Amino acid sequence: MISKLLHKKSILQQSPLFDGEYFLKSYCKNEEIQAVSAEVRFLNERSLWSCATSGFFNGEYYTYQSDDLKALSYPPIIHYITDGYFEARRPSALIDIDYLVSQIIDEELPDDDHERHKLKLSVLDQYAGIYDLLKSTKKNPNKLFDNQYFCEINNINLDELEVPIQYYYRNGVYCSDNGAVLETTPLFCMEKYLGKNEDLRVAQVNPLEHLLTHGLREKRLRCMNDLIIESFLDNTADLYQDDRFKDHEYFLSKSLACGQIAGSKWKSVYSDNSNPAFSDGRDSELESHVTLGTVLYNNSEQELKRLKSSIDKEREFSEYVTINDLYFVNDVENTEFYISIFGEDKVIQSESGNIGFGSGHNALMEHAFPESDYYFGINPDGCLIRDCVKSLVNFSRHYNDASLVEANILPLNHPKWHDPVLFDTKWVSGAAFFLPRGLWADVGGFDQNIHMYCEDVDFSWRVKAAGYSLKVCPTANFFHDVTSRNSVSDDDAVEKRRKRSMLMGAYHLAVKWQAQDVADEYYQTLVNENLILPHQKIDKPAQLIPKSVSAEVADFGHGLRFSPSRFW
Amino acid sequence: MNVSCVVRFHDSNSVAYLERALHSLHTQTEVSVKPIIVLQRFSNAEVAKIESVLSRNWYFPEHQPPEIINFQDDSNCDARSKLMNLGMNCHLESGNSFLGFLDYDDFLYSHAYATLTKTLIEKNAAVAFARVELAKVIPLKDYDFVYDMSKPYSGKNKLDLLRDNFCPLHSYLIRTDLIDQSLLFFRENMTRVEDYEFLIRLIGQNPCDFSNLNKFIGCYVMRSDGTNTTPWSAECGDVESKTSIWAENVKLLNMYKSSTEVKFYASDF
Numbered sequence: 001m002i003s004k005l006l007h008k009k010s011i012l013q014q015s016p017l018f019d020g021e022y023f024l025k026s027y028c029k030n031e032e033i034q035a036v037s038a039e040v041r042f043l044n045e046r047s048l049w050s051c052a053t054s055g056f057f058n059g060e061y062y063t064y065q066s067d068d069l070k071a072l073s074y075p076p077i078i079h080y081i082t083d084g085y086f087e088a089r090r091p092s093a094l095i096d097i098d099y100l101v102s103q104i105i106d107e108e109l110p111d112d113d114h115e116r117h118k119l120k121l122s123v124l125d126q127y128a129g130i131y132d133l134l135k136s137t138k139k140n141p142n143k144l145f146d147n148q149y150f151c152e153i154n155n156i157n158l159d160e161l162e163v164p165i166q167y168y169y170r171n172g173v174y175c176s177d178n179g180a181v182l183e184t185t186p187l188f189c190m191e192k193y194l195g196k197n198e199d200l201r202v203a204q205v206n207p208l209e210h211l212l213t214h215g216l217r218e219k220r221l222r223c224m225n226d227l228i229i230e231s232f233l234d235n236t237a238d239l240y241q242d243d244r245f246k247d248h249e250y251f252l253s254k255s256l257a258c259g260q261i262a263g264s265k266w267k268s269v270y271s272d273n274s275n276p277a278f279s280d281g282r283d284s285e286l287e288s289h290v291t292l293g294t295v296l297y298n299n300s301e302q303e304l305k306r307l308k309s310s311i312d313k314e315r316e317f318s319e320y321v322t323i324n325d326l327y328f329v330n331d332v333e334n335t336e337f338y339i340s341i342f343g344e345d346k347v348i349q350s351e352s353g354n355i356g357f358g359s360g361h362n363a364l365m366e367h368a369f370p371e372s373d374y375y376f377g378i379n380p381d382g383c384l385i386r387d388c389v390k391s392l393v394n395f396s397r398h399y400n401d402a403s404l405v406e407a408n409i410l411p412l413n414h415p416k417w418h419d420p421v422l423f424d425t426k427w428v429s430g431a432a433f434f435l436p437r438g439l440w441a442d443v444g445g446f447d448q449n450i451h452m453y454c455e456d457v458d459f460s461w462r463v464k465a466a467g468y469s470l471k472v473c474p475t476a477n478f479f480h481d482v483t484s485r486n487s488v489s490d491d492d493a494v495e496k497r498r499k500r501s502m503l504m505g506a507y508h509l510a511v512k513w514q515a516q517d518v519a520d521e522y523y524q525t526l527v528n529e530n531l532i533l534p535h536q537k538i539d540k541p542a543q544l545i546p547k548s549v550s551a552e553v554a555d556f557g558h559g560l561r562f563s564p565s566r567f568w
Numbered sequence: 569m570n571v572s573c574v575v576r577f578h579d580s581n582s583v584a585y586l587e588r589a590l591h592s593l594h595t596q597t598e599v600s601v602k603p604i605i606v607l608q609r610f611s612n613a614e615v616a617k618i619e620s621v622l623s624r625n626w627y628f629p630e631h632q633p634p635e636i637i638n639f640q641d642d643s644n645c646d647a648r649s650k651l652m653n654l655g656m657n658c659h660l661e662s663g664n665s666f667l668g669f670l671d672y673d674d675f676l677y678s679h680a681y682a683t684l685t686k687t688l689i690e691k692n693a694a695v696a697f698a699r700v701e702l703a704k705v706i707p708l709k710d711y712d713f714v715y716d717m718s719k720p721y722s723g724k725n726k727l728d729l730l731r732d733n734f735c736p737l738h739s740y741l742i743r744t745d746l747i748d749q750s751l752l753f754f755r756e757n758m759t760r761v762e763d764y765e766f767l768i769r770l771i772g773q774n775p776c777d778f779s780n781l782n783k784f785i786g787c788y789v790m791r792s793d794g795t796n797t798t799p800w801s802a803e804c805g806d807v808e809s810k811t812s813i814w815a816e817n818v819k820l821l822n823m824y825k826s827s828t829e830v831k832f833y834a835s836d837f
């Protein structure tokens with residue numbers, strides 16, 4: 001027994017996970033401190049095995065993870081040092097093994113549990129133990145402890161510390177100079193956390209540890225509503241069809257605490273640094289060919305001349321991007337007028353009267369591809385803003401030309417939600433849409449049976465169903481002002497026509513994507529608002545999207561917006 | 569209709585915001601706009617940068633050539649009122665009849681000036697007002713993420729405006745050929761609420777029109793990091809200094825208010 005004690009004592013003495021000084025100060029009466037060594041005291045008293053012996057190990061936390069650990073007949077810390085580390089178990093709330101490994105490999109861990117575990121083991125095996133890992137890699141131990149930030153904000157010299165979190169734990173979580181709580185992350189204010197939860201301050205609880213073990217789960221972060229807005233998390237959850245994003249812990253784990261933005265004051269790394277989606281390819285000299293396509297119908301001279309001069313200006317400043325422009329005429333009686341503005345070689349007139357927006361763009365895309373690398377469909381009552389086309393090309397390339405992209409609409413962008421950092425969105429507006437040749441070749445164009453409104457939603461959903469992503473490029477600006485619609489309208493007839501077209505398009509969409517109950521609602525609205533006659537027949541789509549696909553992609557949960565909104 | 573718009577600009581690192589404001593002027597419909605960019609103590613290189621921005625972004629033939637005025641002196645005092653006065657003088661020299669203002673970090677909708685000029689002509693008013701919306705944004709390095717829009721500015725008429733300022737700088741347009749042009753100045757001893765003091769003097773003597781308050785013609789942008797060009801912006805130093813500057817100027821405002829005569833016209837309500 002004595003030799004076993006010596007053996008275990010030796011393990012503890014050699015491990016930074018057992019901080020003798022900290023242990024004695026925390027758990028022993030003064031008069032007992034000098035009597036026996038900390039290791040002996042600890043090993044002989046079973047009730048102390050569940051204590052925190054340092055910032056790296058907490059016995060209670062460790063054994064809570066699993067029943068086999070609860071049944072240990074020897075100190076859990078010994079188990080962790082000899083076996084648990086190599087089994088990728090978590091030693092304390094302050095040490096997040098998954099987060100450490102993802103930083104080391106510089107990517108997210110796989111979702112599959114088996115693969116994830118295998119990867120963690122392979123990484124952990126490269127180090128002697130958790131202290132060796134932290135010391136060698138200098139990685140942050142958990143999502144709310146940033147080594148560099150911790151040292152800067154608390155005026156500590158980072159170079160003098162082997163492992164900053166050891167300092168944090170060993171010196172108490174309060175600054176020795178002024179008693180202020182030590183801050184550990186730009187994402188979250190410990191002082192405010194204690195301010196809002198006075199019970200913790202009174203109990204002298206470590207706020208970081210409490211937050212990681214209880215606070216997140218108890219939604220105490222929600223007190224900090226100047227940092228996190230619930231609607232941001234809700235919108236993110238909706239966008240990615242994953243309710244787990246509503247939970248702070250999951251949000252932090254997916255975003256590695258620096259990706260997506262959770263609220264107006266939630267510090268993102270992209271507050272001060274350029275997002276790679278915009279800086280990649282910025283200096284690229286790779287040539288590309290873009291066709292701008294516009295569908296015309298009863299457009300005024302001023303708006304068309306403005307569009308043309310903005311394209312000419314863009315062309316003037318685009319070094320490596322060749323810009324071609326084409327126009328499809330739906331009101332053929334005005335063809336000569338359009339030719340006088342754009343030139344005969346750029347104008348294509350419909351052979352069947354007004355075939356609609358989507359069909360017009362389809363005709364233009366047929367002309368544009370395969371010669372063009374990209375097609376940029378734009379509305380005739382808008383104009384390009386500086387470097388719009390170049391920005392779209394670079395952005396598309398950054399995402400491997402596997403996205404349907406919406407340009408940023410000015411003066412105010414489309415109100416639908418998009419991820420502020422990853423740029424995913426539910427659908428792409430037809431007012432300014434950009435796609436690569438490969439996507440068009442795979443998915444085709446718009447549904448020719450939808451004359452106007454919702455054809456862009458349908459197209460977006462088909463693109464998504466085919467495996468591509470839908471994104472907004474906030475730095476590619478296209479001016480298209482629809483704000484006058486938001487003021488009180490003097491022209492009810494115009495508004496009524498627009499609403500009818502919108503509902504007809506939405507009805508077609510709902511039937512096509514097999515949401516019959518939604519389609520019935522749209523139909524009833526058309527009748528109730530005297531936009532169609534009761535029992536009037538509406539043509540149904542000839543082809544339906546299979547329910548298995550529709551269930552994955554279509555979202556009729558936001559009325560006619562088809563997406564959560566940021567505003568309006 | 570020829571409209572001058574005075575745009576104050578003092579931070580050469582915020583050119584992207586100036587560009588956004590210029591886009592919003594460039595795309596105004598049914599009017600011809602002359603942007604008058606007034607700079608505060610810019611170096612030659614900084615002025616050249618602004619000229620380059622204008623050259624790249626201002627080219628529709630229906631608009632008037634822009635003006636750049638670079639205010640220089642040896643002090644480093646806040647020159648915001650001085651900049652406005654320089655801009656207004658330039659407007660008077662241009663011969664344009666309509667004068668508007670736009671802070672460089674806000675923007676107008678394309679129908680703003682068409683709406684207001686039409687009203688000024690039809691109603692024979694001197695100042696026409698519409699509404700602006702409030703856009704709350706998160707300023708990221710590459711762009712501003714708009715996360716909320718609201719309509720916080722209430723107020724219905726001249727009386728409400730005299731009680732409290734519910735009209736941001738870019739929510740109104742002045743028909744300068746109808747007014748006593750000696751009113752067109754900002755008090756240079758005021759560095760806060762100088763725009764409100766100007767407005768009170770202007771509306772006090774002239775018929776106004778508020779019939780477009782049901783229309784939104786632009787946005788006031790509020791950044792979540794607190795760097796707005798308000799008395800509370802980061803550049804102003806600590807909270808105590810900001811508060812005392814604000815209080816001093818409010819005192820001045822109240823003093824001027826008590827000696828400002830006000831006339832009421834039927835169109836004011």
